[in-house]
Amino acid sequence: MIDEELVQLLTPEGERVAQPDYESTLDGDQIFSMYRDMVIIRRICNEGTSLQRQGQLALWAPIQGQEAAQIGAGRAMGPMDFSFPTYREHGIAWCRGIPPVDWFRLFRAVSNGGWDPQKYRHSVPTVVLGNQALNAVGYAMGVQRDGAEEAVMAFFGDGASSQGDVLESFVWAATFNAPVVFFLQNNQWAISEPSSLQAKIPLYHRAEGFGFPGVRVDGNDVLAVYEVTKRALEHARVGGGPTLIEAFTYRMGAHTTSDDPTRYRVDAEVEVWKHRDPVERVKSLLVHEYKVKKTALSAVTAEADAMALKLREDVLAMGRPDPITMFDHAYAAPHPLIEEGRREMIDMGISGGSH
Amino acid sequence: MIDEELVQLLTPEGERVAQPDYESTLDGDQIFSMYRDMVIIRRICNEGTSLQRQGQLALWAPIQGQEAAQIGAGRAMGPMDFSFPTYREHGIAWCRGIPPVDWFRLFRAVSNGGWDPQKYRHSVPTVVLGNQALNAVGYAMGVQRDGAEEAVMAFFGDGASSQGDVLESFVWAATFNAPVVFFLQNNQWAISEPSSLQAKIPLYHRAEGFGFPGVRVDGNDVLAVYEVTKRALEHARVGGGPTLIEAFTYRMGAHTTSDDPTRYRVDAEVEVWKHRDPVERVKSLLVHEYKVKKTALSAVTAEADAMALKLREDVLAMGRPDPITMFDHAYAAPHPLIEEGRREMIDMGISGGSH
Amino acid sequence: MATTTMTMAKALNEGLRRAMERNKKVLLMGEDIGKLGGVFRITDGLQKDFGEDRVIDAPLAESAIVGTAVGLAIRGYRTIVEIQFDGFVYPAFDQIVSQVAKLHKRSDGVYNMGLVIRLPFQGGIGAIEHHSESPESYFAQTAGLRVVSCSTPNDAYWMIQQSIEHDDPIIFCEPMSRYWEKGQVDLDQPPSGLFDAVVRREGTDVTVVGYGASLKTILRAAEAAQGEGVSVEVIDARSLAPLDIDVLVTSVEKTGRLIAVQESPHTASVGSEIVAEVSQRAFYSMRAPGLRVSGYHVPYPPTRLEDDYRPTVDRILDAVDRVMEF
């Protein structure tokens, strides 16, 4: 994995790598705070899996292994930037300040969104692979028309990168010089399909063919992801146009809780990637370079545990919505079939009619 | 236009250019015969335009300016290769041996196809931009499964190259190493849109981003197009995988007879390209290097005129099909709504019922 | 009352112009809509007057056109998309069904999906394949969308403006074959609400409902039927989803007979919906079964045959005879 193409600032062992183009701008406190983010989302993700196992969620999409990619990218975004996630961007949602319980509404099957996307400047999840890449470019075209110094992030995976929508979004971003950063998390797998099925050469090269820069970053290195993303966003904000970032990472867990990876991948591969764990390497850096104490580290773990516990309570408290809410916001303006449906539900006693 | 990226074997003035990678393999007779092809299809194309002006065709899509691109590519194809055209590949249809009158069925609006695609190994025209690129890759996957040494050609334009289908076809061709040659005629325009709207850098670069070779050839140089295409086809046939050829050319006429290019492009541009006329430069080569006589050249013109005259007669003789034929081949197997429609048409006296 | 005569094409052009003047957030996007003014010249002159930032010539990718219009909507813009021809809307189908129709709901009402997809549709222009289809039923079936169609210059002028002002996504179907026909346009007063069906001709024996290009054919058939002593009430559905079902039911309660006309094949179509719904609501009024006159269940034929594929005056009269004789 560790090849010349890859931007890396921190080795799997937590040692610094000199990278003249992408020098780290983070101080110890900032790195510690990113470490905290990563520990927390990993913990929350585990809670998601166990909640699903206990029948409390319809599904859960874990991000184990991708914490550095998501926290690095999420922390690089400015407050006015806007992002378009898939179903797996829990780390980004965290960085946007969205309360964890809100990410769980989708997975508890009580909402198809979960938060106010305008308030957090983080769109609702897109499940249809690739659609959001075009939506992001469109949003970025709006930013241009407003003359705003903002950038837009479009998230997608290695699998989704084969979709026409993603590829068309490259055409459009190039043509309109849109202030967008395509953030591709190449976690090596699209459910059971290895990324080699989607591309014979590194995915970041695609951008060059469309006339804008592509860069591959070690997606398990939060320092590198942060710097690479930050520069791409700055570039976009000042009219420099799009960038494709391929965060080379690994999906340590199952695709979702419905998936059984033992059917299609070997343990040895997972073992190799365990040595590249994104959390461990920052921890190692913090301990060795910044002399962070054990107590500080365990405080983070304890905080994460407490958050997970609170989250669990909140999720369990999330009741079944009144069925009549299915008619809310289906349309913005009055619609006869919506009125008819509401009436029927009330007449049949399925809903009291409040909503 | 004439830049380093471009494979060129013949200058606009008809002088040879040394190209170690793509030496010409054609002798004088072959070049003369290609010249003949080009003169004939240009003449037929003009006949198409005048037939449309006279109300005899619903539409005509001229290829003036693109004769070298099409004859070069068409002549490079082997008899067992299979091609997937758009609405504009008259030169390829000619090379596949399809009688000109058959190309006119579509434009006389009496058929949506016009010929037996299996017999000529040239598919029916695809009007929906880009669809055929995927169909071509699928066909090529079939060729692979048959273990046949055949190649497939997918034709499309600079405009269509923005479509998701074309871009997905690149992904698939790369992944499956399909024996396909993508032949992109960059005629600088997609109706009123300049090719700079579809791409900020030369289109052939896209291929590299997907992991297979792209090459830009002077599309007005029949010798160069022939050699480049021939090599790409050979490469594909022996398992070398796909190639994208960008034939850099120019649409001298209107997009179709419905179009009015004066609304969006300046005469000066057309004038510049007149100096790069694909027919003139071979003619010049033939006269200077091969000492071809004026009489031989005028014989070709006379032959083309005669063909156009004959074609005109054939087109005028093409009557309105019996309306009941609209039900033929809508389905392969019996279908109640087809029977019902046929019955209604006969009952109402719209058709005698024969077909 | 300021009325003036213009073609439907011009009426659409003027309607777009009014909407753009009124609201700076209104953008146009599509293929060849800039310098060329669109292949039908509906956007003629608008790029010149409103600039390239508001009248956007798009690379050739319909999914991207609609997909970026979605993103622009999220950013607060209101984009009027031109699909060049009916048959080229399908590459955008996924964005329309999965995002345009659902994002208002998915965002709990936060995103305003007020965008308009202009769709030149139906046949009758002697074009080649994919330029004459009637895809309206696909969109009518899709929850989250609305579908309307104009049949006169006056409706075109007003309905496009009403659509742009409306906060739900609208598929705006324009009958290409009527673009060049002239009619009176009232520049002050809209003829009715965007989702209203309108009685175009009163009658007592049979209700014939249609939309877009079919209206003219239906009106001709009504004229011919009059000659044979049958009084046909002609209704322009205008809104195909939702249907203005009350107007239809009221009419059928009077006439007792219903014929729905459309160019698409009849299976699972707007015509099916009209017949099913009216048959239900006006059950006791129906003196004969509701019939549909539609395109045949075949791919749109080569256009030398289109006059026998599209509903003709004769086929409508035949249906009128059948319901009268039932």
Added chain:
Amino acid sequence: MATTTMTMAKALNEGLRRAMERNKKVLLMGEDIGKLGGVFRITDGLQKDFGEDRVIDAPLAESAIVGTAVGLAIRGYRTIVEIQFDGFVYPAFDQIVSQVAKLHKRSDGVYNMGLVIRLPFQGGIGAIEHHSESPESYFAQTAGLRVVSCSTPNDAYWMIQQSIEHDDPIIFCEPMSRYWEKGQVDLDQPPSGLFDAVVRREGTDVTVVGYGASLKTILRAAEAAQGEGVSVEVIDARSLAPLDIDVLVTSVEKTGRLIAVQESPHTASVGSEIVAEVSQRAFYSMRAPGLRVSGYHVPYPPTRLEDDYRPTVDRILDAVDRVMEF
């Protein structure tokens, strides 16, 4: 008669296996269908037995999956495409409508477009968005296609084989929520033709027609109605396009009452078609208006609410009451 008990998932798997054994030109293509055997394991073990050339794991692009299947068809292969879930068929809509449905016609019958698009559909599996839709009406409206749906393991086993042998393109709708239910499969004899509707329960008062997952709900409702003294005839439409209309008309001529059940919204749907067509053909037999019980006209809700979105026993019984009391 060799019958055996298996789930619908297994029946489909076995049906595919038979078809692949019989004809070397039969290929499977889709996302995750190889090693994983598909997210529903319908293709479990097939790649192992037939190789990667015949069971093709596809890059993630539905338009490409269908578009290359078209090319393979032109080359003489017969590809069974698996769309992973209903809501992911839309990226392929253009290839389906513009090429799959039209190429046999466009090539004057030269191209054999006998391919099958397997579409897990309808709700009831508690999934997230886009995994529970009922897009069948879009395809039923499209000339050039056929649409079928199975509701039992026996039908699944036979209909998939019949579809693969058929020379027209077929949209094969599989009710996901029934994949794991077991039933008898007769390995020797198909239960009926591919396009036949089948009476699942005889009755005299009301005809209720549905397909796929709805059948089970309808049969339960029929049982409950029986308890209240109403005799319901239950018909499994099986073929949604073309409809086996004669079977429906015959039934309604007996019962005088019709209810069409489906999970998609009712506007311009298969249900509209059934009601419109039967109302026309059985006009004098209808003692009450034909009703539809369908999904509401909203985007498929979060699945904690799906039981109140999909037709329930209660809603069907309510419709039964309405037609009985009319």
